[in-house]
Amino acid sequence: MRVINFNAGPAGLPLPPLERAQKEFLEFGKSGMSIMEHSHRGKDYDAVHNEAISLLRELLDVPETHDVLFMQGGAHLQFSLIPLNFLMPGKSADYLTTGHWSKVALSEAKALSAMVGTAREAVTTEHDGVFTRIPKQDELELDSNAAYAHYTTNNTIFGTQWHTIPEVGNVPLIADMSSDFIWKKFDVSKYALAYAGAQKNIGPSGVVVAIARKDFVESGRTDLSKTLKYSTVAKNNSLFNTPPTFSIYMVRNILAWVKEIGGLDAIHARNLKKGELLYGAIDAMSDFYKSPVEKDSRSYMNVVFRLPSQALEEKFVAEAKAANMVGLKGHRAVGGIRASVYNAVSVENIQSLVDFMEKFKKANG
Amino acid sequence: MRVINFNAGPAGLPLPPLERAQKEFLEFGKSGMSIMEHSHRGKDYDAVHNEAISLLRELLDVPETHDVLFMQGGAHLQFSLIPLNFLMPGKSADYLTTGHWSKVALSEAKALSAMVGTAREAVTTEHDGVFTRIPKQDELELDSNAAYAHYTTNNTIFGTQWHTIPEVGNVPLIADMSSDFIWKKFDVSKYALAYAGAQKNIGPSGVVVAIARKDFVESGRTDLSKTLKYSTVAKNNSLFNTPPTFSIYMVRNILAWVKEIGGLDAIHARNLKKGELLYGAIDAMSDFYKSPVEKDSRSYMNVVFRLPSQALEEKFVAEAKAANMVGLKGHRAVGGIRASVYNAVSVENIQSLVDFMEKFKKANG
Numbered sequence: 001m002r003v004i005n006f007n008a009g010p011a012g013l014p015l016p017p018l019e020r021a022q023k024e025f026l027e028f029g030k031s032g033m034s035i036m037e038h039s040h041r042g043k044d045y046d047a048v049h050n051e052a053i054s055l056l057r058e059l060l061d062v063p064e065t066h067d068v069l070f071m072q073g074g075a076h077l078q079f080s081l082i083p084l085n086f087l088m089p090g091k092s093a094d095y096l097t098t099g100h101w102s103k104v105a106l107s108e109a110k111a112l113s114a115m116v117g118t119a120r121e122a123v124t125t126e127h128d129g130v131f132t133r134i135p136k137q138d139e140l141e142l143d144s145n146a147a148y149a150h151y152t153t154n155n156t157i158f159g160t161q162w163h164t165i166p167e168v169g170n171v172p173l174i175a176d177m178s179s180d181f182i183w184k185k186f187d188v189s190k191y192a193l194a195y196a197g198a199q200k201n202i203g204p205s206g207v208v209v210a211i212a213r214k215d216f217v218e219s220g221r222t223d224l225s226k227t228l229k230y231s232t233v234a235k236n237n238s239l240f241n242t243p244p245t246f247s248i249y250m251v252r253n254i255l256a257w258v259k260e261i262g263g264l265d266a267i268h269a270r271n272l273k274k275g276e277l278l279y280g281a282i283d284a285m286s287d288f289y290k291s292p293v294e295k296d297s298r299s300y301m302n303v304v305f306r307l308p309s310q311a312l313e314e315k316f317v318a319e320a321k322a323a324n325m326v327g328l329k330g331h332r333a334v335g336g337i338r339a340s341v342y343n344a345v346s347v348e349n350i351q352s353l354v355d356f357m358e359k360f361k362k363a364n365g
Numbered sequence: 366m367r368v369i370n371f372n373a374g375p376a377g378l379p380l381p382p383l384e385r386a387q388k389e390f391l392e393f394g395k396s397g398m399s400i401m402e403h404s405h406r407g408k409d410y411d412a413v414h415n416e417a418i419s420l421l422r423e424l425l426d427v428p429e430t431h432d433v434l435f436m437q438g439g440a441h442l443q444f445s446l447i448p449l450n451f452l453m454p455g456k457s458a459d460y461l462t463t464g465h466w467s468k469v470a471l472s473e474a475k476a477l478s479a480m481v482g483t484a485r486e487a488v489t490t491e492h493d494g495v496f497t498r499i500p501k502q503d504e505l506e507l508d509s510n511a512a513y514a515h516y517t518t519n520n521t522i523f524g525t526q527w528h529t530i531p532e533v534g535n536v537p538l539i540a541d542m543s544s545d546f547i548w549k550k551f552d553v554s555k556y557a558l559a560y561a562g563a564q565k566n567i568g569p570s571g572v573v574v575a576i577a578r579k580d581f582v583e584s585g586r587t588d589l590s591k592t593l594k595y596s597t598v599a600k601n602n603s604l605f606n607t608p609p610t611f612s613i614y615m616v617r618n619i620l621a622w623v624k625e626i627g628g629l630d631a632i633h634a635r636n637l638k639k640g641e642l643l644y645g646a647i648d649a650m651s652d653f654y655k656s657p658v659e660k661d662s663r664s665y666m667n668v669v670f671r672l673p674s675q676a677l678e679e680k681f682v683a684e685a686k687a688a689n690m691v692g693l694k695g696h697r698a699v700g701g702i703r704a705s706v707y708n709a710v711s712v713e714n715i716q717s718l719v720d721f722m723e724k725f726k727k728a729n730g
Contacts, residue, residue, distance in 0.1 A: 206609025
């Protein structure tokens, strides 16, 4: 029996795309082989690859100015590739720090200082080792000559999310969207580069989706190996070297499901409803469940909350598991409860969690 | 119906590991979710990850001096990571050129010259734009102070294979084994680093296996981002960042199958038998089928041959396809026929091909 999966990532995936993959796992179409046994230069895989790209273009209204790229190495490799390509020696780039992963992005850029320019922190909302909010626009100390400004749209560990796009003037804006990519539509034209590890909202781990403005990609450093350059990926339709074909196939299946259930407007409506239900329950039972996050910074993808004691939190996680709900333990860095409620989690799943929370409070409150 | 798959990579995979994956695609064990929906920090995935590593250690007798690593980005990313980590500015490294991919490895290292030392060619067997042989030991112009010597054990496009390990003295030896990894056992202790993209012999695309000598990894450059350092991967058991979990799971399934059918001695015997059969047929019908490769350089993984005319080659590929055998078209750079006969291809599959070759010659010779 399938569980209700609140894992933070790799995360639960919608069932129909998984069933589709299972059905044709040994023979894709009438080709006599699994999609993962196909050449990445053959017409069967090519159709899947290009369908994944066009689905993303369609769902997000990606303008002609931007390319959709598939890459490897997770968001972590992006943390290195971005300064290698776009932070020329002598230049400086701005990093907006709002959580664990944005800190890592900054420290990875700094670690490359022998090869690239300077990575500076334009803001941080860290206090006492934690993050509970997104900064206001007037807190950002931006450099108008920055090579780029980098931020993280959703903070998986601390459960905060940007609900506006930071204003950075003419500076190219780069966003790590790993944990909230396509939770709703966004204005692609605002970004020089938006990237996301697939393993939260759009697929298995092992593939990154990057949406990159063509002229920004072309402005990148040229004295790099081909493999390390975004321009190589872009020029070759993400087929310069063998891509992670099965992962991209799964992304295709999941995007086709997103389209089928109504596209990103429907997904957004689902996610708003889920957030209302879950935060509504937390707020209605605020004598027992407490959100550490400032209200206007709450994430619709990772909902974190505390119970009156660590012992009760452990009991909560254990009893939820017995009730078929897994993945609710908060990140070891912060403790507490975290329900990651990515696109694959349904409104009904959230209702089950809320029902459980009410029962648990009654029994233990 | 499944075909006989002679694809060069991504390549055919053995059926039992695929069936195993299909069966538990929606629910791994009794966990209520697909293996790709599991956290990479959870115990279910952890067991798979560590089993894949121990199977490789066992099959290859990997000594305690070496770590088994899983990485992303294909052999291509290794072409950049190797000089970034091990070719310090001011130093030089030797590259042995025996085919297309070894040339690419060299050119990627050269392209990084602003950041790393000098990559030099220690030998090339290229003539008239093609490669038909592996060099003799006395042809290698080795630098005894080289940071490392890099070679490619099997040349996928030209169908040549090293049947000895080049002698490089005390220089750390690095091998790209992408297209013949575990075609038989090899002496791991001879290598500072041996790596292979999985998509030929051990899995789907999207994961690289690297076997690295611990002290060599530790000798790597420190002024790099964590993600770009082999030492980070090694220290974190390939779990520093989210690994391509499903690809590694497939590698586990395939290695378990290798062990089940008798390990690498059995695989080697199968591969020798396959080579005997196929090269035997080519030699026996040498008035019609011609191998361009020198006999002692012939590959047991990629068997290339020519027919009397391009028209006959096209007919051969088309009629083979009608007879359920696919992937036989030679690489566009060299034309002709290429049968990639990786570990998943059985002796019976080769017998079918040989039977077809005999019939085809009779009808067209």
